[in-house]
Amino acid sequence: MEKTINLLEDWGYIEVDSSGRLVHLSPDFCENFSINKSAYLGAPIYDVIHGMYGRRRKKVFFGVISGINCLIRVTKQNQQEIYRVIARDGDIEHHEMVSFMHAIDLAKMNKKKPHQNKYSFEEIIGDSMAMKEAKELAIRIATSNSTVLLTGESGTGKELFAQAIHGISRRKNNPFIAVNCAAIPGELFESELFGYEPGAFSGARKEGKPGKFELAMNGTLFLDEISELPYEAQGKLLRVLQEKEVERIGGTVSKNIDIRIIAATNRDLGKLVEEGKFRQDLFYRLYVFDLTIPSLRERKEDLLSLAHYFIDFFNERFDLDVKFIDSQLQEWILNYEWPGNVRELKAFIERAMNIVEGDTLSMNTIYFSRQMSTNPTNREITPLQSLEEEVRSAEINAIQRALQEANGDRTLAAQKLKIHIASLYRKIAKYNLK
Numbered sequence: 001m002e003k004t005i006n007l008l009e010d011w012g013y014i015e016v017d018s019s020g021r022l023v024h025l026s027p028d029f030c031e032n033f034s035i036n037k038s039a040y041l042g043a044p045i046y047d048v049i050h051g052m053y054g055r056r057r058k059k060v061f062f063g064v065i066s067g068i069n070c071l072i073r074v075t076k077q078n079q080q081e082i083y084r085v086i087a088r089d090g091d092i093e094h095h096e097m098v099s100f101m102h103a104i105d106l107a108k109m110n111k112k113k114p115h116q117n118k119y120s121f122e123e124i125i126g127d128s129m130a131m132k133e134a135k136e137l138a139i140r141i142a143t144s145n146s147t148v149l150l151t152g153e154s155g156t157g158k159e160l161f162a163q164a165i166h167g168i169s170r171r172k173n174n175p176f177i178a179v180n181c182a183a184i185p186g187e188l189f190e191s192e193l194f195g196y197e198p199g200a201f202s203g204a205r206k207e208g209k210p211g212k213f214e215l216a217m218n219g220t221l222f223l224d225e226i227s228e229l230p231y232e233a234q235g236k237l238l239r240v241l242q243e244k245e246v247e248r249i250g251g252t253v254s255k256n257i258d259i260r261i262i263a264a265t266n267r268d269l270g271k272l273v274e275e276g277k278f279r280q281d282l283f284y285r286l287y288v289f290d291l292t293i294p295s296l297r298e299r300k301e302d303l304l305s306l307a308h309y310f311i312d313f314f315n316e317r318f319d320l321d322v323k324f325i326d327s328q329l330q331e332w333i334l335n336y337e338w339p340g341n342v343r344e345l346k347a348f349i350e351r352a353m354n355i356v357e358g359d360t361l362s363m364n365t366i367y368f369s370r371q372m373s374t375n376p377t378n379r380e381i382t383p384l385q386s387l388e389e390e391v392r393s394a395e396i397n398a399i400q401r402a403l404q405e406a407n408g409d410r411t412l413a414a415q416k417l418k419i420h421i422a423s424l425y426r427k428i429a430k431y432n433l434k
């Protein structure tokens with residue numbers, strides 16, 4: 001298979017601007033494919049390369065040029081994309097082309113290092129003042145070894161921040177271990193966090209098991225939803241943090257631990273302390289640096305850049321080429337409250353990308369995705385709201401369904417809902433529906 005790659009030749013290239021139009025065709029390209037340069041300048045790329053629609057996110061793909069099957073490599077240069085023909089049918093066998101493409105995919109996968117952090121600060125999208133401040137503060141505290149307490153509503157990006165902080169700290173080559181405190185039943189807390197020796201208790205694994213503290217050795221332990229830790233477990237956690245050592249259940253030796261703790265909560269821990277639901281001593285132990293991640297409502301400027309970021313993300317995943325959000329949908333996105341924050345926005349874009357046709361997300365997509373959002377899995381994305389909020393979203397849902405079923409005919413939709421047409425108009429205006 002080695003020779004396959006050596007066989008690849010250069011059959012010329014074309015350059016395309018950000019709107020997908022040809023701005024340059026190399027002389028050898030024109031010659032090899034008998035193409036008249038001046039006839040194609042300014043034309044959409046699809047006019048020259050056929051059979052590529054929807055495949056543009058791949059770095060190497062098949063396309064048909066002047067009736068010839070080609071293997072094409074795409075590279076980006078500033079705002080332009082360069083499409084270079086690296087093989088033509090006849091040069092190499094079809095199966096060789098396919099295995100070459102696989103080889104490229106594998107090389108990409110192998111680049112990921114095991115402990116390397118999944119996220120970095122560049123991947124935290126948002127240029128709003130609130131977000132810039134949060135990122136700056138996070139970068140400053142990252143280098144320290146102190147405990148960080150991240151506060152923010154669900155879905156604002158707390159875990160993302162935790163990973164990014166770890167990723168630029170001097171622990172970055174050591175593990176980042178996440179523990180969701182809400183997910184561990186009180187009686188399992190110790191075995192999960194401290195681990196146990198063989199035969200420590202009935203039902204324990206024969207070989208014993210390392211705890212999360214051990215697994216996070218020299219790295220970062222992310223304690224998510226820390227407010228949900230049972231009161232008794234809070235005391236045990238505090239002891240480990242103070243003594244900086246752990247002992248497995250049923251063990252006889254304790255190990256020194258060097259771990260940085262990043263805790264996160266969507267509740268007001270200070271208030272829980274006042275109410276006697278969270279230990280004050282643990283609170284102060286955690287509350288060394290506190291960083292609040294603003295809700296999406298407080299940084300609406302970030303909405304569209306986040307939406308486009310997720311469009312790109314799902315373009316890559318689903319092999320699509322969506323580029324735009326139409327102005328109506330943009331307005332809707334900007335006016336919606338996003339109680340589930342970035343997580344909800346991401347899920348919303350994902351749903352829209354599953355039903356989009358063409359290169360533009362529009363209001364049509366939300367009629368569908370709203371309807372879908374009533375299914376239980378999506379419901380978990382947003383936490384239970386006040387009754388008023390819940391009623392409000394149920395009303396929006398019903399109206400959008402009616403409009404969709406009535407194909408946008410408001411009179412018909414009002415009839416379906418058994419309300420007066422004027423009342424429907426009022427509600428459409430009130431909820432900013434289109």
Ligand SMILES: Nc1ncnc2c1ncn2[C@@H]1O[C@H](COP(=O)(O)OP(=O)(O)O)[C@@H](O)[C@H]1O
Nearest residue numbers: 123124125126154155156157158159160342343
């Ligand atoms: N600023 C951001 N830029 C890009 N992705 C984000 C941002 N904030 C959140 N996300 C994404 O939204 C989802 C929820 O974020 P997460 O960190 O799990 O929130 P939290 O821990 O606060 O509930 C994740 O998929 C995360 O990658």
Ligand SMILES: [Mg+2]
Nearest residue numbers: 155158159224
């Ligand atoms: Mg979380």
